[in-house]
Amino acid sequence: MRRRSLSVVTAAAVLLAVAACGPPNPAGSSKPTGSTGSPYGFTTAEQKKDGKLVVWVDSTRLDAAKAYQTAHPGVPLDIVTYDGNANGSNTLKTKVQLFNRAGEGWPDVVFTTDNNTASWASQGDDAFVAPLNKGLLDDATLGGFAKGALDVCSVDGTVYCLRNDLAQVVLWYNKKLLDKFGYTLPATWEDYQALGEKVAAEHPGYIVGTAGDAWAPEIYMWGGECPANQVTGAKAITVKVTDAKCVRTARMLDKLVANKTMSMLPLFGPDFAKNQGDKVLMLPGPAWYGGAVFQGTLKTPKGELAVAPRCTGRTRTRR
Structure with a gap:
């Protein structure tokens, strides 16, 4: 053997x-x-x-x-x-x-x-x-x-x-819609939240992200530099969700969920494609979203999808 x-x-x-x-x-x-x-x-x-x-x-x-x-x-x-x-x-x-x-x-x-x-x-x-x-x-x-x-x-x-x-997180967005609405791409999470609030007021029904899947914390919490999952030993992990960076990211998500620009539907579930597939203005997510989500699940027409670097840390910290 x-x-x-x-x-x-x-x-x-x-x-x-x-x-x-x-x-x-x-x-x-x-x-x-x-x-x-x-x-x-x-x-x-x-x-x-x-x-x-x-x-x-x-x-x-x-x-x-x-x-x-x-x-x-x-x-x-x-x-x-x-x-x-x-x-x-x-x-x-x-x-x-x-x-x-x-x-x-x-x-x-x-x-x-x-x-x-x-x-x-x-x-x-x-x-x-x-x-x-x-x-x-x-x-x-x-x-x-x-x-x-x-x-x-x-x-x-x-x-x-x-x-x-590494499945780098990027910012996928519908360039055709963004230009039509006259919006500027967000460079920081602060900009991203502000745009989400603007979309909710001016174009209700459109979404700027999703949080209905198990990997959502990696997209938003890791992207917001939240120390919520750090391996510190063979049998030890550090979780510090009270950190200011975790709190600010959670508050951002709460606001966008509340104004319905953050979808809570699973990306690969039948309801998302059916009910919100044509309402995606932007979507932070890993590089593989291009093929698996937009090409495979949403069937996004050619010439509409674009990609930009993901949002970075905020320009200032809010209390």
Whole structure:
């Protein structure tokens, strides 16, 4: 039976986590077997030269995995689709626990949509992921990521996964409507709120954002620099929603929800496209909204959609 020396794990809502690790300990074993002189910061397991690398991805990334296989025919893969831990399913952790007891079955490469894989999977004798910045990956690869991009993949200064993408939040907007209404693009969240209030008064029914999906806090709270989700240790997270930046963002959302320019409908639900799909003046959201939302769900006509940098911190702080 082939035993893993590398395991690739993906983590985060808009990111791919890649982690390399020694296999979890077989049932009844207190330490992994294999090479004890590993230069990678963990004890590697004995490897067989044949066999396929087991790759787990969600359906969205299946084509990318297949494209990799086509481009690298010398790397045999066994590609398996699963839910990607979507909506907090916890599938990966449950499966890993079963594999730990069985002493086999661990995937080599995994994509997951959550932010906590690096934390739980790096702890204990049965750690699922291994350190990447202790010799397994070169500094040039790790240094190629933007500052802070690997924070959700790091525990106590050790990197356990790599992000697939950052899904940068931008400001999508309907240029045709914006020009028709005579509005100027907001540059700050303060401008954004003011425009939302103006839209509510002058063009009721049109919306400037949505907060009906699970990732809305990442768009607005993270965008407003709210420290509401910071990993500070293997089993610690800092949540400080009383911070002034959190409060000001929450107040902004409250006002826009109240005046109905902030939709509370799920973007991919049937009601949004049917009732508000043609009322989108602007929409802060990740880069993938272009294809998944505007092209796929809303069928926005060509020539109407435009994109700008997301709003930044406010020009002044309101009490």
